[in-house]
Amino acid sequence: MAESSSSSPSEEIVRLIKRLSSYVAFKMSSLFSTPIRNLDSRSIGAIAGLAIAVIFTWRAIRTQPGETQRRRPKRRLQSPESSSAAPDEDNGVQDVVDQFFHPGKPTLGQIVRQRLSEGRKVTCRLLGVILEESSPEELQVKQATVRSSVMEVLLEITKSCDLYLMERVVDDESEAKVLQALETAGIFTSGGLVKDKVLFCSTEVGRTSFVRQLEPDWHIDTNPEITTQLARFIKFQLHVSAAKPERTVPNVFTSQSIEQFFGCP
Known part of the structure; x- marks a missing residue:
């Protein structure tokens, strides 16, 4: 305008x-x-x-x-x-x-904006990044748990970016557990995130499709196959992994956690 x-x-x-x-x-x-x-x-x-x-x-x-x-x-x-x-x-x-x-x-907010290159839209998977659990099967047998160390960074991202969270789940009960965990952690009240921006699908292909449709400036994921597939469509990506991948592309960064990527202790 x-x-x-x-x-x-x-x-x-x-x-x-x-x-x-x-x-x-x-x-x-x-x-x-x-x-x-x-x-x-x-x-x-x-x-x-x-x-x-x-x-x-x-x-x-x-x-x-x-x-x-x-x-x-x-x-x-x-x-x-x-x-x-x-x-x-x-x-x-x-x-x-x-x-x-x-x-x-520099404050955490400044670091977040600088590292995201002033990106305005971010997509991020939940398992292994925001949640303690790392697989959809774990959500079937226990309650979902938000990693306390990720909250500060997550809230800073929501202040300057349009954030979408997404995950593959195997049943409606798992979906309800994830939403309850996010609500209990205060993400919906303390940050700029709303429940409509938490997306669920039944396949990994579905998550890839979500990202392609949303066209974010950044995507954060733990699946190396997804980051590889999206590399030519998404400007930047963060691959969260304990081990550094053998092959990397210029627009895909690797870190053990998003807290570490933004320099948090």
């Missing part, structure tokens, strides 16, 4: 300041509640730093639209809502806020 590009500079700076304020309000509330005469040099420096952050963000927003348009994949179809510049502006503001409060140290 061209609406955001036609806005006047004054309108854009007002919108930017409002977005920035929403991110830092809860962190700065105690600082601003203190009388000016009682503020120490560190607090005054924090206020000055915030002002500088707003200025640099404004300058960055003014120079980004052309670059973003050149990097956008041509084959990806977008709805009118998703074509808005708002998500990109949110990420830009978040990066400035992160740098302000954690100078010199």
Whole structure:
């Protein structure tokens, strides 16, 4: 949509300041509640730093639209809502806020966006990546369990990407167990994921078909055959495996877990 590009500079700076304020309000509330005469040099420096952050963000927003348009994949179809510049502006503001409060140290959110090359859609299988269980047969004999170590990364992905989870199951009971495990872990309440974006199929071919239809920027899987088949259709893939495969292609990365891929301990 061209609406955001036609806005006047004054309108854009007002919108930017409002977005920035929403991110830092809860962190700065105690600082601003203190009388000016009682503020120490560190607090005054924090206020000055915030002002500088707003200025640099404004300058960055003014120079980004052309670059973003050149990097956008041509084959990806977008709805009118998703074509808005708002998500990109949110990420830009978040990066400035992160740098302000954690100078010199990238946050997990920044690392996730950088490693995903600013990808906007991600598909990911559940077994062996999000869940402790590694096969559909295991889901038949016990309850599904979400790996606690993956939650932080998963929630960061949902903040900047359209995430779809998928899995092959052998019965309806297994499907119900997976949804219950995800709900218990708080993925549907804490992140941007909804149940409609958790997809199930009865064959591995079905999962491959899901990925092809969704056309993500990234796909995460444990099956080397699927990653090989999708390599020429999907821009990037992450193959989660304890052992490094003998053959690799340039757009397929390998890691023991998605936490390790994003540098989490």
